Amino acid sequence: MAAVLPSSQFEADEKMFMVAAAADRDNSPACGGEAAEETALEDLPGDVLALVLRRLDGASLAALGCASSAFRSLAADPLAWRDLCLAAFPSSAAAPFSSCRSQSQHRALFADAFPFPSSSPSPAPAAPAAAMAIPRRLVSAVDLWHGGKLIMSRVVETDATSSWFLGSPFRIDALQQEGFTAPNPISPAELSLTWVLLDPATGRAVNASSRKPVAVDRSWLTGETVARFTLVFVTSGGEGDSMCAVEAAVACDDRFGHVREVSLSAEDGDGGGVSGRDAVELVAAAMAAPRCRGGGVGVGAAVEEAKRRYGEFVKGKSARKEWKARREGLVDLCCSGVGAAAFLGFILMLTLR
Secondary structure, three states: OOOOOOHHHHHHHHHHHHHHHHHHHHOOHHHOOOOOOOOOHHHOOHHHHHHHHOOOOHHHHHHHHOOOHHHHHHHOOHHHHHHHHHHHOHHHHHOOOOHHHOOOHHHHHHHHHOOOEOOOOOOOOOOOHHHHOOOOEEEEEEEEEEOOEEEEEEEEEEEOOOHHHHHOEOEEEEEOOOOEEOOOOOOHHHEEEEEEEEOOOOOOEEEOOOEOOOEEEEEOOOOEEEEEEEEEEEEEEOOEEEEEEEEEEEEEEOOOOEEEEEEEEEEEOOOOEOEHHHHHHHHHHHHHOOEOOOOOOOHHHHHHHHHHHHHHHHHHHHHHHHHHHHHHHHHHHHHHHHHHHHHHHHHHHHHHO
């Protein structure tokens, strides 16, 4: 998403390009000028190149910075990355940043939060131990859009060291109970959400939302609709790999255009809540792990992949519930059989007496 510049800036840029175009026409053979030599992109003035680069999206700007050393310095323009961050994550304007990344904080935030996190958040073996540091404080930069228009932007700070947080099921509320009324009736399918989790101590971040809903559940009893923005991760443990879902949910009453609740939670493959301690460890691993390839070009494909993985997660959860129900039924049957045999044995023993 390209940043939007003020109209005065557009006017100044337009004048500069008009002057450059006029000079090019005066030197062209059709106007009696000398034949112009071929001009490489690097030959353009630095100011003109900087203006052009500010109109690129983040993925294109990062790719151009890898083309040459000259483009590398231009592509590192802090103002360009600040505009891109504010366009993609407006709430990041109020988020605290780490002092160790003060020179390139917006570029680092965009690189961490814009690509989708790896579905298997295992840091690379060469990653330093500090990369897996467990956050002591989590900052949530939450932006909710409807039909391409921003309708909510909030920053929430969470203490991740308290015993209550670590021992309780993981949950962060960006909006709770009070809600707000949107300008137009809410259509859950047109909602989009970014939930950036930031560790202010290290400056690392990760986007814990699928951007677009992977599922929309409607309750006809309460008249409430819940749009789910879920990312499914595969985690490794002592009993093998397991699945864990980090879910950002938006509860709304689309009849009245009322958004009631926006929250982030986590659940395991059996549908049980994940503790704050385990969830923070998962977030730390996702922050340190590589990002999915594809950049801006692969966002649509990544959203479809998130929907597919969520479907697999739901099917697996249902299958495990059915298996547990059958196992419990078999155990109940065995217990009933043992009880009946014991009762008959008792009756037989009384009869023999």
